[in-house]
Amino acid sequence: MLTEAPPARRPTSSRVVAAPGGRRRVLWPYLLIAPTLLATAYLLVYPLLRNVIISFQQFGMAELIRGGAGFAGFANYTAVLGDPEFWSVARRTGVFTAINVGLIMVLSTLVALLVVRLDRVMRLLVLGGLVLTWATPMIAATTVFQWMFQSQLGVVNWALVSLGFEQFRGHTWFADGPQTFAILVVLIVWQSVPFAALTLYAAMTTVPHELYEAARIDGAGGFRSFRSITFPVLAPMFGLVTCLEVIWVGKAFVQIWVISEGGPGRATTTLPVYAYQIAQSLHRYDLGAVVSMLMVLLLGLALLFYFRRMFREEAAT
Amino acid sequence: MTGRLTRNLLALLVFVVSVFPVYWMVLTAFKPARDIQAETPTFWPSALTFEHFGTAVHAQGFWSFWRNSLLVAGGAVLLSLVVALLAAYAVARLRWKGRRGFILMVFIAQMTPWEALLIPMYVIARDTGMLDTLLMLTLVYFMITLPFTIVTLRNFLAAVPVELEEAAQVDGCDRPAAFRRVVLPLLAPGLLATSLFGFITAWNEFAFANLLIIKDQDDRTLPVWLSSFSNTFGTDWGATMAASTLFMLPVLAIFLVLQGKVTAGITGGAVKG
Numbered sequence: 001m002l003t004e005a006p007p008a009r010r011p012t013s014s015r016v017v018a019a020p021g022g023r024r025r026v027l028w029p030y031l032l033i034a035p036t037l038l039a040t041a042y043l044l045v046y047p048l049l050r051n052v053i054i055s056f057q058q059f060g061m062a063e064l065i066r067g068g069a070g071f072a073g074f075a076n077y078t079a080v081l082g083d084p085e086f087w088s089v090a091r092r093t094g095v096f097t098a099i100n101v102g103l104i105m106v107l108s109t110l111v112a113l114l115v116v117r118l119d120r121v122m123r124l125l126v127l128g129g130l131v132l133t134w135a136t137p138m139i140a141a142t143t144v145f146q147w148m149f150q151s152q153l154g155v156v157n158w159a160l161v162s163l164g165f166e167q168f169r170g171h172t173w174f175a176d177g178p179q180t181f182a183i184l185v186v187l188i189v190w191q192s193v194p195f196a197a198l199t200l201y202a203a204m205t206t207v208p209h210e211l212y213e214a215a216r217i218d219g220a221g222g223f224r225s226f227r228s229i230t231f232p233v234l235a236p237m238f239g240l241v242t243c244l245e246v247i248w249v250g251k252a253f254v255q256i257w258v259i260s261e262g263g264p265g266r267a268t269t270t271l272p273v274y275a276y277q278i279a280q281s282l283h284r285y286d287l288g289a290v291v292s293m294l295m296v297l298l299l300g301l302a303l304l305f306y307f308r309r310m311f312r313e314e315a316a317t
Numbered sequence: 318m319t320g321r322l323t324r325n326l327l328a329l330l331v332f333v334v335s336v337f338p339v340y341w342m343v344l345t346a347f348k349p350a351r352d353i354q355a356e357t358p359t360f361w362p363s364a365l366t367f368e369h370f371g372t373a374v375h376a377q378g379f380w381s382f383w384r385n386s387l388l389v390a391g392g393a394v395l396l397s398l399v400v401a402l403l404a405a406y407a408v409a410r411l412r413w414k415g416r417r418g419f420i421l422m423v424f425i426a427q428m429t430p431w432e433a434l435l436i437p438m439y440v441i442a443r444d445t446g447m448l449d450t451l452l453m454l455t456l457v458y459f460m461i462t463l464p465f466t467i468v469t470l471r472n473f474l475a476a477v478p479v480e481l482e483e484a485a486q487v488d489g490c491d492r493p494a495a496f497r498r499v500v501l502p503l504l505a506p507g508l509l510a511t512s513l514f515g516f517i518t519a520w521n522e523f524a525f526a527n528l529l530i531i532k533d534q535d536d537r538t539l540p541v542w543l544s545s546f547s548n549t550f551g552t553d554w555g556a557t558m559a560a561s562t563l564f565m566l567p568v569l570a571i572f573l574v575l576q577g578k579v580t581a582g583i584t585g586g587a588v589k590g
Contacts (some may be wrong), residue, residue: 032407
């Protein structure tokens with residue numbers, strides 16, 4: 001209750017402006033955040049609750065049009081969890097996330113380590129390239145990748161044939177499950193490395209130089225000094241970036257949907273794509289809601305870890 | 318420690334790998350059709366042509382998609398700028414009960430997996446008669462960009478010395494006037510940077526635009542139109558790449574404007590689209 005808020009104490013932080021007036025002074029902050037609260041309530045909390053409710057209802061095409069969805073208890077959850085299809089999609093999502101995040105973290109660490117050791121000109125060149133990649137809109141990236149991997153005129157097939165792999169002449173990448181999967185991995189890794197590499201690079205520049213000097217005097221090589229200095233010092237940063245990438249890859253939808261719609265067959269169907277397919281093609285909004293709820297729960301683990309770190313940092317400032 | 322030459326070669330490799338797809342897109346967009354169709358691709362244009370850009374621009378509905386995207390992204394950003402500025406001021410400058418809880422809420426909202434809210438959003442839009450309206454899309458983008466905008470503006474606000482505001486108050490300004498005359502001008506670059514980032518997020522968004530606008534094809538936004546390029550351009554890759562280039566242009570312009578702020582601002586907030 002706003003009116004029960006205690007009379008404002010003397011501000012303790014020097015950052016706070018002393019405000020004149022009694023009652024108004026108590027209400028001010030709440031008036032200022034009211035629009036944010038209203039928007040969040042209606043556009044975020046309500047949809048979330050609605051998703052929970054739909055997941056417990058019988059909600060198909062008929063209910064969407066006429067309303068009056070009936071309560072279904074846990075029927076939708078048992079239906080989804082009892083379906084082997086769901087488990088194979090969940091497993092695929094796990095594999096997809098693990099491969100992508102693994103590659104992203106290894107490559108971006110290597111790139112960051114490289115950039116730290118470059119001269120000014122080369123460093124600016126690489127950083128510029130990374131920022132350009134990062135700025136590339138996802139949809140533009142998907143169209144370009146479709147063009148590069150095109151069967152007849154695609155530059156990738158041409159390059160592979162030129163290198164002597166004759167079997168790639170006119171090869172149709174998107175007809176094959178694992179190959180489409182691989183292209184999506186390449187696309188996502190290509191898009192994600194810049195953010196991770198730039199963040200890790202920025203963090204690496206904050207490691208005091210003296211530490212490396214001391215290590216060199218003690219005879220530590222490049223790998224040793226990474227293992228015993230860079231990594232331990234930056235461990236929280238690595239954790240943070242890994243969390244973000246897990247979340248980002250785990251819920252990746254646009255790239256997959258635009259390039260393959262989860263196909264061919266089900267080869268590239270991950271949880272977000274699966275939820276969308278169920279809702280849009282089968283009009284089973286209830287089952288789709290269940291899948292997205294389960295996805296949120298799974299991502300919640302990564303999120304929890306991220307928030308603990310985030311809030312510890314917040315408390316420190 | 319690897320040698321200087323090896324390092325520079327590796328750096329070059331990283332640069333080429335990261336830039337090549339974008340280069341290939343722009344190059345294809347400017348290549349004459351016979352070069353695109355050639356058995357052996359050329360990595361440098363033999364001649365430049367604007368033909369494909371002409372095809373893209375004259376495609377059915379191109380300008381209305383462009384306008385829709387601008388309207389939706391611009392509207393969302395303006396709305397979230399106003400709402401976020403109020404909240405950011407309360408968080409950065411005032412002390413009140415529930416402040417920490419509010420900050421936590423904003424952080425959580427920032428990490429919302431929006432992909433999981435597609436279905437309820439669709440149902441809500443349908444229930445309220447907002448399906449197929451640009452207003453619904455604007456509201457969704459407003460909410461997607463709002464938490465990030467609050468966090469960033471709060472950081473920018475915290476960087477403006479409180480003493481300036483106090484001085485203005487001593488000189489007889491009331492608090493809103495002090496804010497308007499002293500803080501706002503200093504905050505302008507921060508406002509610009511924040512809104513441009515929000516704009517990019519909204520400009521690029523595909524999933525909601527694809528789901529919430531279905532009946533009236535003229536109400537689609539650029540990303541949705543571009544994703545179905547084969548319906549429009551068939552196998553005309555020159556036109557497809559020209560359209561992609563045009564779509565990327567505003568984003569690139571924004572990144573150029575912001576330059577240094579890009580890496581510092583985004584990595585500082587650990588924000589990602």
